[in-house]
Amino acid sequence: MKPVFRNLDDGPQVLIRFDGQEISLPEGANLAAALLAAGISRFRGTMVSGASRGPFCMMGACYDCLVELDGVTRQACQMRVEAGMDLRSGGADV
Amino acid sequence: MDADYAVIGGGVVGLSVAWGLMARGHRVAVIDGDDGTFRASRGNFGLIWVQSKGLKAPRYAKWTQGSAALWKDFAAELSDATGEALSLEQKGGWDFHLTEAALEAKAAQYQALSDALGGDYPFEVLGNNALRRKEPEVGPRVAGAILHHQDGHVNPLKFLRALSADLRKRGAMVFLNERISGVYHKDGFHLRCASGRQVHVGRVVLCAGLGAAELGPMFGFKAPVRPQRGQVLITEKLPKMLRRPSGIIRQVDEGGIQIGDSNEEVGYDDRTTTDVIAKIAARAVAVMPRLEKAQLVRSWGALRVMSPDGLPIYQKSETMPGAALVTCHSGITLAAAHARLIPKWLDGDSDAPDLEAFGEARFS
Amino acid sequence: MYDLLIIGAGPAGMAAASTAAQHGLTVAVLDEQPAPGGQIYRGITETGPRRAVILGTDYLEGAALAEGLAASRADVIQGAAVWDICTGIPFTVTYSCNGAPAHLNARALILATGALERPVPIPGWTLPGVMTAGAGQILLKASGVLPENAVLAGSGPLLYLLAVQMARAGMPPLALVETQSRADLLRALPKLPRALRGWRTLLKGMGLLAELRRHGIRRYQGAKDLAVEGRDQAEALSFSVGGTRHRIVAGTILLHQGVVPNTQITRALRLDHLWHAGQRAFLPQTDDWGETSQPFLFVAGDGAGISGAKAAASAGRLVVLQAAHRLGRIDSLLLEEESTTDFRALSAERSVRPFLEAAYPVPASILKPADTTIVCRCEEVTAGQIRGWARAGAMGPNQLKAFGRPGMGPCQGRYCGLTTTELLAEVHGTTPATVGLARLRAPLKPVTLGELAALHPKDD
Numbered sequence: 001m002k003p004v005f006r007n008l009d010d011g012p013q014v015l016i017r018f019d020g021q022e023i024s025l026p027e028g029a030n031l032a033a034a035l036l037a038a039g040i041s042r043f044r045g046t047m048v049s050g051a052s053r054g055p056f057c058m059m060g061a062c063y064d065c066l067v068e069l070d071g072v073t074r075q076a077c078q079m080r081v082e083a084g085m086d087l088r089s090g091g092a093d094v
Numbered sequence: 095m096d097a098d099y100a101v102i103g104g105g106v107v108g109l110s111v112a113w114g115l116m117a118r119g120h121r122v123a124v125i126d127g128d129d130g131t132f133r134a135s136r137g138n139f140g141l142i143w144v145q146s147k148g149l150k151a152p153r154y155a156k157w158t159q160g161s162a163a164l165w166k167d168f169a170a171e172l173s174d175a176t177g178e179a180l181s182l183e184q185k186g187g188w189d190f191h192l193t194e195a196a197l198e199a200k201a202a203q204y205q206a207l208s209d210a211l212g213g214d215y216p217f218e219v220l221g222n223n224a225l226r227r228k229e230p231e232v233g234p235r236v237a238g239a240i241l242h243h244q245d246g247h248v249n250p251l252k253f254l255r256a257l258s259a260d261l262r263k264r265g266a267m268v269f270l271n272e273r274i275s276g277v278y279h280k281d282g283f284h285l286r287c288a289s290g291r292q293v294h295v296g297r298v299v300l301c302a303g304l305g306a307a308e309l310g311p312m313f314g315f316k317a318p319v320r321p322q323r324g325q326v327l328i329t330e331k332l333p334k335m336l337r338r339p340s341g342i343i344r345q346v347d348e349g350g351i352q353i354g355d356s357n358e359e360v361g362y363d364d365r366t367t368t369d370v371i372a373k374i375a376a377r378a379v380a381v382m383p384r385l386e387k388a389q390l391v392r393s394w395g396a397l398r399v400m401s402p403d404g405l406p407i408y409q410k411s412e413t414m415p416g417a418a419l420v421t422c423h424s425g426i427t428l429a430a431a432h433a434r435l436i437p438k439w440l441d442g443d444s445d446a447p448d449l450e451a452f453g454e455a456r457f458s
Numbered sequence: 459m460y461d462l463l464i465i466g467a468g469p470a471g472m473a474a475a476s477t478a479a480q481h482g483l484t485v486a487v488l489d490e491q492p493a494p495g496g497q498i499y500r501g502i503t504e505t506g507p508r509r510a511v512i513l514g515t516d517y518l519e520g521a522a523l524a525e526g527l528a529a530s531r532a533d534v535i536q537g538a539a540v541w542d543i544c545t546g547i548p549f550t551v552t553y554s555c556n557g558a559p560a561h562l563n564a565r566a567l568i569l570a571t572g573a574l575e576r577p578v579p580i581p582g583w584t585l586p587g588v589m590t591a592g593a594g595q596i597l598l599k600a601s602g603v604l605p606e607n608a609v610l611a612g613s614g615p616l617l618y619l620l621a622v623q624m625a626r627a628g629m630p631p632l633a634l635v636e637t638q639s640r641a642d643l644l645r646a647l648p649k650l651p652r653a654l655r656g657w658r659t660l661l662k663g664m665g666l667l668a669e670l671r672r673h674g675i676r677r678y679q680g681a682k683d684l685a686v687e688g689r690d691q692a693e694a695l696s697f698s699v700g701g702t703r704h705r706i707v708a709g710t711i712l713l714h715q716g717v718v719p720n721t722q723i724t725r726a727l728r729l730d731h732l733w734h735a736g737q738r739a740f741l742p743q744t745d746d747w748g749e750t751s752q753p754f755l756f757v758a759g760d761g762a763g764i765s766g767a768k769a770a771a772s773a774g775r776l777v778v779l780q781a782a783h784r785l786g787r788i789d790s791l792l793l794e795e796e797s798t799t800d801f802r803a804l805s806a807e808r809s810v811r812p813f814l815e816a817a818y819p820v821p822a823s824i825l826k827p828a829d830t831t832i833v834c835r836c837e838e839v840t841a842g843q844i845r846g847w848a849r850a851g852a853m854g855p856n857q858l859k860a861f862g863r864p865g866m867g868p869c870q871g872r873y874c875g876l877t878t879t880e881l882l883a884e885v886h887g888t889t890p891a892t893v894g895l896a897r898l899r900a901p902l903k904p905v906t907l908g909e910l911a912a913l914h915p916k917d918d
């Protein structure tokens with residue numbers, strides 16, 4: 001079953017890219033939460049085995065929701081959505 | 095008698111020697127400390143490194159080269175026995191320099207050493223352009239580098255694990271969480287541990303790293319070793335970006351970029367300090383600008399086991415025959431020699447290496 | 459140079475900051491999140507009040523604390539990830555904010571870094587779609603995002619609260635799969651009389667259970683052998699109750715086994731720690747006022763031992779009073795006068811804990827998972843590997859790192875440290891207290907080499 005996250009709020013949306021795919025997300029929203037609500041649950045593959053990972057703790061402690069922005073690995077749960085962000089899933093390609 | 099030999103110290107040096115002794119058919123007991131013991135073996139950089147060693151002591155350079163040359167066969171045997179891939183690579187290593195002057199000065203030292211060694215010191219000097227063709231991530235601020243073809247690296251933790259596993263498989267006795275509190279020398283050695291344990295062996299090899307400073311005199315050694323702190327950084331795991339290791343930057347087989355290091359005389363303090371790790375990071379970024387974006391995941395401090403001249407100490411006890419001291423700060427590089435050659439020296443074989451130059455007489 | 463530096467703007471940190479300002483101390487607060495509140499009052503100044511009906515009145519208590527912080531004149535720096543601390547007088551705290559490093563100095567330091575979810579290592583817990591119950595709450599509080607068709611699994615009152623909040627939002631969970639049993643409750647009963655001092659907490663819990671029933675949310679109790687199924691994504695939770703295997707198809711599984719003190723900083727500073735058998739966790743050793751073995755360094759709130767948000771606010775006020783006293787700003791008379799109420803409140807809040815710890819125990823199979831279960835999420839190390847290395851001579855967590863890397867990834871042992879300690883204790887037949895936890899060092903949070911290098915003087 002695909003996880004489905006629903007957003008209780010409406011707000012102005014902006015376009016970002018995730019692995020080349022254009023996605024509309026609420027501006028200023030928590031990036032990890034917004035990606036989940038947009039139907040993305042796999043944020044990266046691990047460098048150890050390539051296993052899929054997504055947000056786990058949502059508080060900046062687990063380092064599972066890693067994405068890459070401008071060549072830097074970052075925690076999606078500690079970022080806000082900004083128009084034009086060009087994100088790549090973190091870690092290894094499966 | 096519990097064993098032919100007791101090896102005091104369960105780090106890379108002790109386990110290499112113990113492994114070599116077992117390979118010769120000896121019964122061996124390894125006596126090791128606890129989880130809080132200072133352990134250079136779990137903090138080291140993982141280089142099998144020839145260049146810059148023994149610039150003023152050709153004997154040491156030659157001993158190091160000898161060990162590096164034995165590594166491939168040693169690692170293969172250990173891997174076959176344990177199924178553990180040690181990620182050994184010996185296809186040369188870098189010494190980066192940010193200024194022409196430093197590069198030239200070092201190259202001159204290498205040439206002098208090469209002459210002393212009869213030309214057996216294969217290195218080449220590369221300017222920035224040539225260097226970047228071989229190592230594309232090197233930045234424009236690097237004047238050049240020396241490539242020494244006998245250098246390499248290994249995963250030191252997997253190596254330690256494989257040694258430990260194979261020793262157990264071969265039936266070594268391993269006593270953990272122990273501290274030697276006394277020795278009685280009659281009909282071999284009766285070692286007393288603080289826990290109350292008694293171990294009776296024929297001979298003793300003291301490989302206790304910094305612990306030798308305290309334990310050495312018990313067996314008639316000076317053991318003038320002191321701690322020297324090195325701080326090391328490691329980044330997140332990254333796709334392969336470095337082809338060869340250098341003395342200060344290498345990419346480990348799991349992907350992290352390991353960056354060293356400092357040389358600090360701060361006693362028994364293995365903490366990290368912000369100013370030193372910042373300096374180490376700045377130097378690494380100067381050499382490889384793309385590292386600027388890499389996330390530093392951990393840093394650590396580890397204590398090198400240093401003798402007054404930086405060279406290993408191999409000494410048989412004069413006052414307590416049957417006891418020997420083996421200590422060095424390059425436990426990984428010298429592991430192959432410690433496994434293959436030191437046991438011959440301990441057993442007094444006729445073809446054992448002559449280690450007199452590494453004895454304690456040089457400290458008198 | 460500040461009189462006081464507070465790390466964390468949860469209940470303890472917010473209360474500490476406003477109390478400090480009242481006593482004329484100069485204060486800075488460093489907090490990792492974009493707005494104050496900590497995790498318990500996450501989003502309180504932003505989205506919180508709009509969702510009062512869903513989140514409930516307890517949550518709204520955070521608003522007063524946040525107002526106190528705002529009114530305090532403390533320098534509050536949000537989005538600041540602290541990654542190094544040098545002790546001494548003064549303390550120097552290094553942090554990163556918007557990708558740039560900075561230092562602050564202070565005469566006294568208060569750590570109000572709260573709690574982490576206890577790791578819940580069960581098969582499949584690393585799959586996308588598996589999150590902590592705390593994460594579920596954070597999604598709701600900070601982002602107004604909730605999963606549909608989720609299963610809540612584990613144990614503890616937070617599961618009831620989250621289930622009720624989800625139901626109020628119109629997205630009730632499919633089920634609550636709880637590991638505690640009636641036998642656990644019976645064993646906890648002797649601790650109930652003492653817990654009655656915290657009767658308000660107990661009453662709230664009973665209210666939540668009643669509301670759960672009203673919403674018709676299915677509860678399974680005494681569940682064993684929990685496992686998340688799925689290949690690249692959670693697809694179902696399976697478990698056994700009384701010998702019957704159940705399987706609930708769900709894309710989101712929210713796990714919880716209580717929370718444990720976040721000891722990353724106190725351990726990195728090598729302060730003294732104690733093992734708390736009831737909470738099965740390590741706590742920094744502090745005196746009654748929250749001062750650690752390092753003079754002028756205090757811990758307030760759940761970071762000093764789990765006692766909840768109200769206790770944390772009281773502790774935040776108390777540590778500041780003592781810090782002010784130690785800095786010579788208030789005399790003993792005032793100290794005693796100002797602290798009486800909070801000491802009493804703290805004691806009442808703490809009285810309920812032993813009962814809760816006994817009623818919602820962590821199952822042995824989660825403390826010491828089966829061999830094939832991943833323990834260290836970062837390095838993908840299994841319980842079986844850890845047991846094997848322990849038997850191969852790794853006596854403690856520091857040596858274990860050398861054997862197989864558990865705890866060496868970016869989370870730095872936050873979600874495997876306690877499990878690793880339990881496994882080592884099991885193999886070596888000793889106690890977690892004897893085994894201890896692995897040493898930690900800077901950076902407490904990963905930092906780019908560029909940021910770190912920027913701290914090095916240019917001309918060197």
